[in-house]
Amino acid sequence: MSLNVQKIREDFPIFKKQTSGKPVIYMDSACVTLKPIHVINAINRYYKEFPACAGRSIHRLGRKVTNEVYNSRKTIQKFLGAKGINEVIFTKNTTEGINLIANSLNLEKGDMVLTSDKEHNSGLLPFQLLRRKGIGHEVFKLGDLNDFQNKLNKNVRLVSTVHTSNLDGTSNPIKEIIKLAHENNSLVLIDGAQSVPHKEINVRKLDIDFLAFSGHKMCGPSGIGALYGKLDLLKKLSPFIIGGDTVKNSTYVSYEEEEIPERFEAGLQNYAGIIGFAEAVRYLTKIGIKNIESHVIDLNRIITKRFCNLGIEILGENEPEKRSGIISFNIKGIDPHEIAGILNESSNIMIRSGMHCVHSWFNANNLKGSARVSLYLYNNKEESEVLVEEIKKICKMM
Amino acid sequence: MICLIALVVFGILGIFSATHRKIAREAFECVFKRIRLKPCDSGLDQRLKSQIMGKLLRRKPKLARFTFRHFETISWIFTILMIVSIIYSGIGIFNFIIYGNCDGENSQEACVYTGLGDVFKINVDCESPLCQNKECSCGDEIGCQEREGDICKESCYIEGE
Numbered sequence: 001m002s003l004n005v006q007k008i009r010e011d012f013p014i015f016k017k018q019t020s021g022k023p024v025i026y027m028d029s030a031c032v033t034l035k036p037i038h039v040i041n042a043i044n045r046y047y048k049e050f051p052a053c054a055g056r057s058i059h060r061l062g063r064k065v066t067n068e069v070y071n072s073r074k075t076i077q078k079f080l081g082a083k084g085i086n087e088v089i090f091t092k093n094t095t096e097g098i099n100l101i102a103n104s105l106n107l108e109k110g111d112m113v114l115t116s117d118k119e120h121n122s123g124l125l126p127f128q129l130l131r132r133k134g135i136g137h138e139v140f141k142l143g144d145l146n147d148f149q150n151k152l153n154k155n156v157r158l159v160s161t162v163h164t165s166n167l168d169g170t171s172n173p174i175k176e177i178i179k180l181a182h183e184n185n186s187l188v189l190i191d192g193a194q195s196v197p198h199k200e201i202n203v204r205k206l207d208i209d210f211l212a213f214s215g216h217k218m219c220g221p222s223g224i225g226a227l228y229g230k231l232d233l234l235k236k237l238s239p240f241i242i243g244g245d246t247v248k249n250s251t252y253v254s255y256e257e258e259e260i261p262e263r264f265e266a267g268l269q270n271y272a273g274i275i276g277f278a279e280a281v282r283y284l285t286k287i288g289i290k291n292i293e294s295h296v297i298d299l300n301r302i303i304t305k306r307f308c309n310l311g312i313e314i315l316g317e318n319e320p321e322k323r324s325g326i327i328s329f330n331i332k333g334i335d336p337h338e339i340a341g342i343l344n345e346s347s348n349i350m351i352r353s354g355m356h357c358v359h360s361w362f363n364a365n366n367l368k369g370s371a372r373v374s375l376y377l378y379n380n381k382e383e384s385e386v387l388v389e390e391i392k393k394i395c396k397m398m
Numbered sequence: 399m400i401c402l403i404a405l406v407v408f409g410i411l412g413i414f415s416a417t418h419r420k421i422a423r424e425a426f427e428c429v430f431k432r433i434r435l436k437p438c439d440s441g442l443d444q445r446l447k448s449q450i451m452g453k454l455l456r457r458k459p460k461l462a463r464f465t466f467r468h469f470e471t472i473s474w475i476f477t478i479l480m481i482v483s484i485i486y487s488g489i490g491i492f493n494f495i496i497y498g499n500c501d502g503e504n505s506q507e508a509c510v511y512t513g514l515g516d517v518f519k520i521n522v523d524c525e526s527p528l529c530q531n532k533e534c535s536c537g538d539e540i541g542c543q544e545r546e547g548d549i550c551k552e553s554c555y556i557e558g559e
Contacts, residue, residue: 337444338451345452393455397463 003287003295005380011036011283012378025349025383030166030194030326030356030374032216035280042279043221046272053268055245065271072278073261079281080211080228081202087234089227089261090274094193095122097212097227098160100264101189102126104237105158109134112155114186116142116172117364118165121357123191127160142172149180156186163195167358167370168316169300169326171195178207187233193217197376198296198324200289203228215273220280224273227264234260241266287377296325296375299384303327303373306388310395315370325375328356331391333398336371339391347390349383399473400443401428403480 009015012034014024026034046068052061054069070085077085091097103126107113113127117139127137136155141147142165152159159181164171174190181188189210192201196211197218203211210233214225229237239246239257243266247255257263284292300320304327307314315328331339340353354369355362362369373387405425412419421442428438447469454462465472490500497503 335444337441338448341445341448342452342455345449346456390455393459397451397455397459397466 003291003377005295005378008287009378009380011038013037013040015378019348022348025347025379025386027373027375027379027383027387028350028352029197029376029379030217030372031352032222033197033219033376034378035221036219036283038283039219039221039276039279043272043276046275054271055262068275069269069271072274075278075281076226079285081204082228083204084231086260087228087231089229089234089264090269090277091212091225091227092223092270093214093216093225094120094191094212097210097225098123098189098191099126100227100240101158101160101210101212101229101237102130104240104264105187106236106238107133107135107157110136110155111157112136112138112153114138114140114148114151114156114159114161116140116161116165118142118167118170118358118361119160119162120166120191120193121359122193123160123162124360143170145173145176145180148177152180152184152186154184156181156184158187158189160189160191162191162193163201164198164324164326165316165358166194166326166374167356167361167372168314168328169194169323169374170316171199171322171324174208175206178209182207194324194326197284198289198293200293209233215277215280218280219283221270221273221276224270224277226277231260234264237264239263243267245269284377292377293324295377296379297321299375299379299381300325300327302381302384303388307391310392312391312395327373327375328370329373330367330370331395331398334394336369339371339394342394343387343390346393347386349387349390399470399477400446401425401432401438402477403473404442404446405429406480406484 014026014034017024046065050061050064050068052059052065054062054065056062073085073088073090076088080088082088089097089100091100099122102113107130113130113135115124115127115137127135131137138151138156140151142162159177161172161174161177163174174188178188187209189212190208192211192213194217195201196213201208201211208228209230211228212225214220216222216224241264242255245268246258246263246266248258249256297320300323304314304320304323307327307329313330313332315330316323316326320327330336336353340351343349343351352372352374356370356372375384402425405422405428408418408422408425412422424440424442428440428442431438451462451466451469454465493502494500
């Protein structure tokens with residue numbers, strides 16, 4: 001089913017705004033997506049109607065927030081296909097989720113962690129830090145199962161990999177990776193920051209051990225994310241950040257841990273964010289993740305075809321179907337930052353440029369960076385045409 | 399080179415606006431790095447270049463193409479022009495203060511500062527050749543006047559004052 005993009009765009013207040021007489025053409029959704037009015041209203045509702053804390057106070061407002069947070073957790077549990085509501089931990093973002101696992105998994109000296117070569121800094125640096133404790137770290141080529149198998153050995157306790165790369169949109173075959181890792185008795189942590197907003201993911205069907213993702217990349221508010229973990233595995237984790245609401249009781253010398261997931265949610269939580277996040281999930285579910293996926297691939301196909309005609313170098317897979325909503329490219333003779341700046345100035349087209357927090361890959365490949373177009377449900381064919389025309393002008397300018 | 403131009407332009411604008419002050423500071427850091435033969439990594443040059451190119455591309459694509467291809471040369475030309483004009487302005491101001499005419503001693507040329515009024519109402523040094531023997535020979539542009547209380551009774555003033 002094709003999306004009614006025109007109707008969807010009406011949900012996003014930003015499109016009513018014009019800059020220099022031109023509408024906003026937002027193509028930086030791999031960084032942060034735009035917010036529909038439903039999400040904005042949900043956040044406002046918390047601040048206007050029940051701005052209290054959850055899980056602590058017994059007054060009416062406190063109970064209301066507790067219920068709202070419970071419902072939000074339930075929404076996300078259903079969205080992921082998780083077995084229980086306590087398998088969903090609210091975090092600040094994907095980065096926090098990955099750090100939580102890296103620091104709570106009780107990895108020991110001699111253990112190994114395997115990551116892909118296109119990890120976001122958030123999926124790479126936590127494991128570089130673990131080297132100080134004598135925990136090894138090895139890199140395999142994203143999408144290359146042979147390389148993955150070669151690197152997999154009995155010391156590998158954790159495979160932490162990005163599902164869809166924010167660099168070029170290429171996806172890892174996680175089903176096969178998970179199967180191989182489990183055969184090796186390794187746990188798997190998936191960075192779903194780019195894939196959860198674009199692909200239908202059922203954690204139980206895929207047998208994922210841990211999955212971290214963010215709200216701000218799926219029409220939700222910033223500063224909120226979630227970490228899924230199998231309950232039996234979560235029970236084995238050590239506390240990461242502890243404090244308010246992570247314990248049932250404490251003395252001057254000891255404490256009794258709270259149940260999961262609260263055990264991992266220290267301090268007062270971002271309730272407005274949690275409620276807004278769940279609203280975003282409901283919004284996307286209503287539209288259909290599969291519909292969104294095929295819509296962005298359609299747009300990617302149009303842009304890729306026209307870019308190829310212009311002789312533009314696209315990073316990653318050749319087939320747009322394998323790059324989700326991302327087109328990461330370079331034009332010979334012009335810096336990626338200049339491409340982004342010119343598009344912004346000439347036609348209000350907003351794209352990302354640089355190394356996209358994947359410095360490691362760009363440095364290894366001696367590249368200064370790339371310009372990155374990332375699409376989502378609100379982008380349409382007209383916008384894609386404008387982008388292509390502007391890129392054509394830049395190419396002519398060279 | 400564009401950072402040097404930006405430093406001067408935004409430095410002046412920065413006197414009046416905090417937004418421009420931030421860019422001026424960035425430009426200064428960039429120029430300072432370049433002086434020490436380090437690369438300017440703030441991205442300011444790219445931002446400025448892309449802003450200019452974006453505007454040109456929207457209005458004059460052919461001019462944009464020319465500018466993009468010769469951006470460094472054009473930047474150099476503007477930098478040299480800027481330096482030359484700063485030097486000339488400095489000399490002009492010096493001449494105006496010393497001789498009352500920005501074009502220099504005994505010049506009959508029109509001075510851009512002439513007619514600026516009270517802002518530049520400055521006594522010419524009595525030892526100046528313009529006022530020797532208490533006789534002014536300042537040409538048509540400058541008249542002579544007597545003023546009580548001045549150390550030099552006769553001096554040169556800008557015409558019309």
